[in-house]
Amino acid sequence: MEHSLTSVLPAQRVAGMARLVCASTDGRTRLRRLYQDGSAKIRMPAVASDPLEAVLINTAGGLTGGDRLGWEVDVGAGASATITTQACEKIYRAASDRAEVRVKLTVGEHGRIAWLPQETIVFDRSAFARTLDVELAVDAEALLLEATVFGRLAMGERAAHGHFHDRWRVSQEGALVHAEDFRIGPGIAATLGRSAVAGGAIAVATVLMVSPRAAAFLDPARHIIGGQGDAGAWSVKKSGKLLARLFAEDGYQLRKRLVPLVELLNGRAGLPKLWSL
Template structure:
């Protein structure tokens, strides 16, 4: 069968959905402006009108969700001195997979003294779904990043519970080629059993990881811990020429998780605050 390639992901024409979108922006005349935009398949990018930095971009999967065999790739390049906030139009839904798994690949590149805030809305994981996501971040000298990923394993308010499936999240963050953060979160096939363990989530079904790479990271640690309360924790370190803050949160449902994520993003994203779609 003929194959096509999206951002390094090989996929056949018979698969349900495939898409690749690339955005490049940079600083010009005191503002961050779009330089290049490429879209193919089910991956689309739209940019709300903003009067000041950062440039804001909204990712849209026109397939309306992902299931086994679907492939998406997002690539964002922020030039030196530029700043961008990236979010999604809605929560991404990972549906039951009859075979294979859905895959998403994200690549973020930030030039000297630029900044990026990767703030997608939550990923909702349905029963017997299969999903793998790879996130790669390459930072130049003086570049900053705020990275968030949140997942909800079953919408309890709608009577949905995710008991079985496969979920894998892989992060690699580098500064000037040197690895400064790496993690792999993998759960399944017994998702509910694993989440029910006290050492894992104690029965919580919603969780989030936030990573901040910035000289401001350590100074914000106590404020971050105050927002999280007893629903997670945060730590801060010095990494190469910058600081790093890592926070993990969990909650009984997506609504309770969002109540903490909103003030956290407002705090960590500085003057940019929340993406416009988060406040709708």
Template sequence: MTSGTSLSAQTDAAAISSQRVAARARIEVEHRAGRSRLARLYQDGAAKIRLPDTGADPLEAVLINMAGGLTGGDRLGWEVSVGEGARAVITTQACEKVYRALAGRAEVDVRLSVGAGGFLGWLPQETIAYDRSAFSRTLDADLAAGAEALIVEATVFGRSAMGERVEGGTFRDRWRVRQGNRLIHAEDFFVGPDIEAMLARPASAGGRIAMATLLLVSERAEALLEPARQIIGDDGGASLWTVGGSGKLLARLYAEDGYTLRKRLVPLVELLNGQAGLPRLWSL
């Protein structure tokens, strides 16, 4: 009887281990023949990249996690390289869902690079964290002098419209952004294991469960500060610095749910993304 139980437990553990996601994809964009074009594309496992035929510049790419979500033990990596003078906007097919973790944590590794005179809009749709999920993301961006980038990450802790609550779990987000080999932005966000209690504190989120961080590195940043503040209103803020001869606009948004967050996030992304506007999938 004991032997049978042990064998069953081992079988269950092996099944869980064998089903973990280990996927990575890379896209390289170059400026050629008067417009931004695909130079190289690599896909492995559940990580896929699709290129809608927009017929316009910048090139638009859509990231897809074919696993349908993440849970403990999953590993997902995205790499984007934009060459000199090229322009690209990267988004996701849908919100990334992080489910309850039985063991370990889900890890996402993002690596971005932009050449001189290039532009990258890193605009994934929201990450939705479920109760008892465990998630860790690292984002490293390397911008050449004169390169521009808009980096956006939004997170929703549970879908309140579905009656979901996130009481516990862990969520980590680490950003390192460099321009001309100089560190211009670094932040580490962590909440857990008592997520609901931590977000309820006035000094953290005051009970709001949806939030977004937007970082624009561009010569356009100073002119966009006041329009951005008008969109953000009282639930968030925006600041501006001059770094390495370029502007850095950092904006935060907070909301009581994902729907309310998106009502301000969409026009803010549209403003900061310039002529590229909003990815088509964001408006569906």
């Protein structure tokens, strides 16, 4: 009696891990170590000056239930790096289990990291969990962004149901300075439709800046965000933080706010090159 291979063999799953270590040498940030395994790849476009720019690539082209990706970036003392992704990460329908992405960022004294991935696009009936762990040394700075679009209205796609979990933990000098857990599901569209949540908007973003200069950007950040979210600023230990939340009716409208906001907060480094393509 013959059996279908699909009924015997488990589905192939994505597994990838990549790690980048950079350090300041002779006044420039330079690559020290690069490790890549599975579907996780890192490429570095040529840049004339700091920050070093790295592009994360998932060669699998998206994630579904059971897939696992890990990214680690270590920025040495006095070094500076901007991290982005080659494209939007797509989270597809999950037949079982959930897709997971784990991110670990470490920044040495007087170092700086800008974590600026392109949007995560969530499809209907998907299941996804992401963790972002950041450890900053004294006088280190970070600009962190995660943007998520629940469905693609232009393609007639809507993420009505699913499970999504985003967990952030940011520490400086060993002390927790920011923590949050964003969970939505199983009724994604119904929850986003509530006026106290997103009022029907399907594109959302969180931007966090940890820097002694953070409070100085509050008013211009609020001007850029307009009525599509808000921002606040606080003192934390010997530094400060600015936290912004944005929402929009679709990914295009969200990016129209994110682009000038990132340009403002990222200073002379501006946007990652791939954002303007």
